[in-house]
Amino acid sequence: MNNLLALPVVLPLLGSLLALVWPRRADWAGLGASVAAFVAAGHIGAEVMRNATLELAVGGWAPGLGIALRADGLSASLLLMSTLVALAAGLYATTYFAEAQKRADFWPLWLLMITALHALLLSGDLFNIYVTLELLGLAAVALAALGGSRAALQAAVRYLTVGLLGSLAFLTGVGLIYAGYGTLDMVMLAGRVDAEPATWVALALMTAGLLIKSALFPMHFWLPSAHANAPAPVSAALSALVVKAAFYLVLRLWLDVFDVALSQASAGLLGLLGASAVIWGSWQAYRAERLKLLAAYSTVAQIGYLFLFIPVLLATEPGEARDLLFGALVLFALTHGFSKSAFFLGAGVILHRAGHDRIAELGGTARALPVTTFVLALAGIALIGLPPSGTFLAKWQLMTSAIAAGQWLWIPVIAIGTLLAGAYVFRVLGHAFGPGEGVGPSLAWARAELPALLLALVATAVLGLGAAQVWTMVVPGSNAEGVSL
Amino acid sequence: MLSAEIIYGLTGVGLFTLGLRATLLQASLLARILAINVCGAGVFLMFVSIAYQGLAQMQVPDPVPHALVLTGIVVAVSATALALALGRRLRESKDE
Numbered sequence: 001m002n003n004l005l006a007l008p009v010v011l012p013l014l015g016s017l018l019a020l021v022w023p024r025r026a027d028w029a030g031l032g033a034s035v036a037a038f039v040a041a042g043h044i045g046a047e048v049m050r051n052a053t054l055e056l057a058v059g060g061w062a063p064g065l066g067i068a069l070r071a072d073g074l075s076a077s078l079l080l081m082s083t084l085v086a087l088a089a090g091l092y093a094t095t096y097f098a099e100a101q102k103r104a105d106f107w108p109l110w111l112l113m114i115t116a117l118h119a120l121l122l123s124g125d126l127f128n129i130y131v132t133l134e135l136l137g138l139a140a141v142a143l144a145a146l147g148g149s150r151a152a153l154q155a156a157v158r159y160l161t162v163g164l165l166g167s168l169a170f171l172t173g174v175g176l177i178y179a180g181y182g183t184l185d186m187v188m189l190a191g192r193v194d195a196e197p198a199t200w201v202a203l204a205l206m207t208a209g210l211l212i213k214s215a216l217f218p219m220h221f222w223l224p225s226a227h228a229n230a231p232a233p234v235s236a237a238l239s240a241l242v243v244k245a246a247f248y249l250v251l252r253l254w255l256d257v258f259d260v261a262l263s264q265a266s267a268g269l270l271g272l273l274g275a276s277a278v279i280w281g282s283w284q285a286y287r288a289e290r291l292k293l294l295a296a297y298s299t300v301a302q303i304g305y306l307f308l309f310i311p312v313l314l315a316t317e318p319g320e321a322r323d324l325l326f327g328a329l330v331l332f333a334l335t336h337g338f339s340k341s342a343f344f345l346g347a348g349v350i351l352h353r354a355g356h357d358r359i360a361e362l363g364g365t366a367r368a369l370p371v372t373t374f375v376l377a378l379a380g381i382a383l384i385g386l387p388p389s390g391t392f393l394a395k396w397q398l399m400t401s402a403i404a405a406g407q408w409l410w411i412p413v414i415a416i417g418t419l420l421a422g423a424y425v426f427r428v429l430g431h432a433f434g435p436g437e438g439v440g441p442s443l444a445w446a447r448a449e450l451p452a453l454l455l456a457l458v459a460t461a462v463l464g465l466g467a468a469q470v471w472t473m474v475v476p477g478s479n480a481e482g483v484s485l
Numbered sequence: 486m487l488s489a490e491i492i493y494g495l496t497g498v499g500l501f502t503l504g505l506r507a508t509l510l511q512a513s514l515l516a517r518i519l520a521i522n523v524c525g526a527g528v529f530l531m532f533v534s535i536a537y538q539g540l541a542q543m544q545v546p547d548p549v550p551h552a553l554v555l556t557g558i559v560v561a562v563s564a565t566a567l568a569l570a571l572g573r574r575l576r577e578s579k580d581e
Contacts, residue, residue, distance in 0.1 A: 065549075127553050134560045138567055145571060153575045157514060160568055164521050165508060171557065172501065172528050178550065179535040 004047065005056040005069040007040035008079060008118040016111035023104035027094050030107040034090045037114065038083040041076075048076040049473055055124070063185040068124035070187070073474035075121045077330055078248055081337045082121070082241050084458070086114050088451035092345050093233040095448035096352070106146060106231075113139035113237065120245050126174045126184040129249060130167060133213070137163040140242050144230040155225035162212060162222045166246075170209030176202035186257050195261040203258050207250060214246035216270075216307055217277035220300045224284075227296040232348020235292060236341035239299040244333055247306050251329075254310060264314060271311035275413040277304025282420035286427065291347040291357035294424055295340065298383055301417060302336045308410050309398060315405040327471035328397035331463065334470065335390035338459035339382035345452035346375040349445060359428055363436020366429075371449040373432050378456035380425030382463075385418055390463035390470075493534035500527030514572045518565060525561045529554045 015033020019026040047054055048071055056069040071079070090110065097103045116135035123129050141163065145156035178184055180199065181192045193199060215223040223243070227235050250270075254262060281301030288294040309329040316322040349372045350365060351357040366373040382389035395414060402410045463470070504524030511517050536550040 127556070131556060131560060134564065138564060141567060141571070145574070148574075150575070150578045153571060153578060157568070157571050157575060160564070160571065161508065161517055161521065164564055164568075165505070165524070168501075168521070168524050168528055172531065175528065175532050175535055175550070175553075178553075179538060 003056065004040065004043055005054055005071055005122055006058070008037050008044070008083065009069075009115055009122065011036045011040060012111040012114040012118065016108045016115060019104070019107035019111060024100070026104045026107040030090055030111060031087075031094070033111055034083070034087040034114075037118070038087050041079045041083040044071050045076045045080050045473065047071075048073055063124065064183060064188065067128045068185060068187075069122045070124040071122055074248070074251070074330060077334060077470060077473050078244070078337075079118060079121050081334050082114070082117055085240050085337055085341045085455065086110075086237065088455050089233040089236045089341060089345065091451045092236075092348075092448045093231075095445060096232055096348060102146075106143075106233075109139055109142050109146070110234075110237075113143060113242070117241055117245055121248065124186050126177060126186065126189070128184075130171050130174055133170065133245070133249070134167050136242060136245060137167060137213070140238055143234045144226050144238065146234060147229060147231050149229065151225070152229040155222075155229045158222050159226040162219075166209040166212035168209070169205050169212070173202040173204075173206030173209065176205070186252070190257045190259075193258055193261055199258065199261045203253065203261060206253060210246045210250045210253075211273075214243050214250065214303055215300060216273050216303060217280055217300065218273075220277065220281070220303075223300060224293055224296040227299065227344075228290065228292040232292075232344055232351065235295070235348070236344035239296065239344060240337040240341035243299060243303060244306075244337060247303065247333070250307075251310075255313065255326075259314075262314060264311070267311040267314045270307050271407075271410065274304040274307030274310070275410065277301060277307065278413055278417035279304075279420075282417050282424065286420055286424040288424075289358060289360065291350060291359055291362075291428065292344065294359065294428065295343050295347055298343075298421070298424065299336075299340060301421070302340070302383070305395075305398075305414070305417070306333060306336075308413070312398065312402050312405050312407055312410065315407060316401055321401065321404065323475040324471070325397055325401045327474045328394040328401075330474045331390045331467055331470045332394035332398075335382050335394065335459050335463050338455045338463065339379040339389070339391075342375055342452050342456035342459060343379040343383070345448070345455065346372045346379065349448055349452070353445065359431055361436070362428065362431040363434040365432040365436070369449075371446070371453060373429070375449065375452045375456045376432065377425075377429055378453075378460045380429065382456075382459040384421040384425055388464035389460045390467055393464065393467050490534040490537040493537075494531055497527045497530030497534060500524070500530060502527075514568075514575070518568045518572070521568075522561065522565060525557070529557055532557070 012033050015029045018029035054071045057066055093106055097106055116132050116139055120129060120132035120136060123132055141156050141160040144159055145153055176198060181189055183189055212219045227238050278301050281297050281304060285294045285297035288297055313325055316325055347357055382391050385391035385395045399411055399414060501524050504520045504527060507520035508517050511520055532550040532554045536546040
């Protein structure tokens with residue numbers, strides 16, 4: 001029994017209920033629950049580093065009939081990122097939403113979304129994952145509509161219908177798996193799976209549902225409008241966390257559960273879609289006229305990089321080389337989570353202070369909002385993949401492994417994507433440092449700038465310089481001395 | 486001869502396909518919400534027929550898929566409620 005695992009799910013849920021029944025103290029309930037969840041995630045991370053895997057049979061029911069909660073290095077590191085991003089974005093939201101009524105609307109939904117996300121990361125059972133995926137989707141849609149503008153509502157409706165189709169496809173796959181193997185527990189399943197047509201159909205359905213939810217090109221069409229029209233803290237969480245939850249599931253299914261049933265060709269297909277996403281997303285981000293739209297398209301591109309790792313991972317022999325690459329994949333996902341949330345929070349400050357986020361009219365921002373501009377620059381460094389950010393190490397490892405596996409095709413894709421990322425980040429900074437009026441800094445908004453700065457610093461400095469810790473956590477029994485630079 | 490569970494299962498697949506087609510092609514939000522529900526009904530029917538799969542050996546149908554369908558129905562109702570609420574807000578904003 002390890003009841004610690006239930007805390008990251010229970011604490012935000014409790015906070016959400018408190019914020020709902022006690023709207024006037026919603027800020028305290030929300031921030032308290034976020035801090036407590038962060039502490040719990042930290043403990044889980046420390047335990048995972050010591051013992052590799054934690055498991056909890058909820059209510060004492062053994063897996064099979066009952067549902068298990070599990071944490072390994074992958075879920076623990078994502079959990080830690082999620083709690084930290086949620087805490088920073090929540091702190092930001094207390095300034096961003098000036099009216100108390102808005103905050104009372106925001107906190108219960110926000111904490112429900114965090115609850116669902118943590119339950120998804122810790123769940124060890126496929127059907128439970130379906131339920132958490134739906135809960136996450138519903139909470140995310142409601143949050144995306146919180147702005148209340150017509151564009152936001154339309155984007156939310158599209159987000160909802162597309163998301164529902166994705167989860168129904170996933171559910172159908174879950175049903176086929178149960179029909180074939182009589183269990184939905186992922187660890188039990190991993191021992192029973194055979195390479196046979198029914199498994200392929202089930203895996204294809206589940207993966208298709210998850211690809212829609214993780215907005216992999218060409219299923220990304222719903223993402224830019226939904227992420228760009230949401231309030232800034234919500235955009236940050238949608239891009240940094242919610243999209244990554246679906247990718248986490250793809251990774252879990254492909255690498256841990258169904259690895260025996262996979263062929264290199266299917267992984268290559270995911271890689272090709274990822275490569276298209278890198279090029280298309282980066283190009284659209286370069287052409288975007290508004291800052292938040294740029295950030296949303298940049299998410300499409302960065303998700304593409306994550307999918308590029310999959311064919312290379314499957315082509316690499318299990319062992320040290322594969323562990324290194326897997327650690328790099330997690331490092332990439334974490335760095336993107338921190339940098340993109342920081343970028344969205346910074347964009348939210350500009351949108352609020354200047355009244356618009358048109359990139360061409362950003363002149364004077366660097367003088368008026370130096371901290372926010374610094375946040376955008378730091379986050380940009382991580383998005384491009386310049387040292388010392390974690391993205392730099394991760395991309396380096398990806399290219400090294402791709403060459404070792406003979407998959408040369410991905411090298412030019414990564415190079416073009418990185419160049420385009422440099423172009424879109426420097427376009428923003430170029431305008432921001434240009435001449436212009438700009439709005440004056442405001443002391444009240446310093447409280448919002450600090451969490452954004454914290455996230456950007458984690459992405460650029462902490463994850464880059466402390467990257468060895470990621471490998472220690474993700475790869476059991478490893479020391480990261482093998483990481484070459 | 487087709488056994489009953491295969492017929493139900495195939496009906497489920499058919500409902501899912503019909504719903505999917507309408508979800509993608511219909512322009513009106515209400516029609517899309519209904520279509521997604523038809524889709525969901527198809528999936529649930531498949532689950533129910535899965536429960537009868539091993540009936541020859543067992544005396545009673547497998548309860549696990551039934552429990553899953555019940556949970557799935559709750560989720561579907563909540564999702565439909567959210568979609569309808571959003572649709573109403575959208576319509577009110579159009580009237581203004």
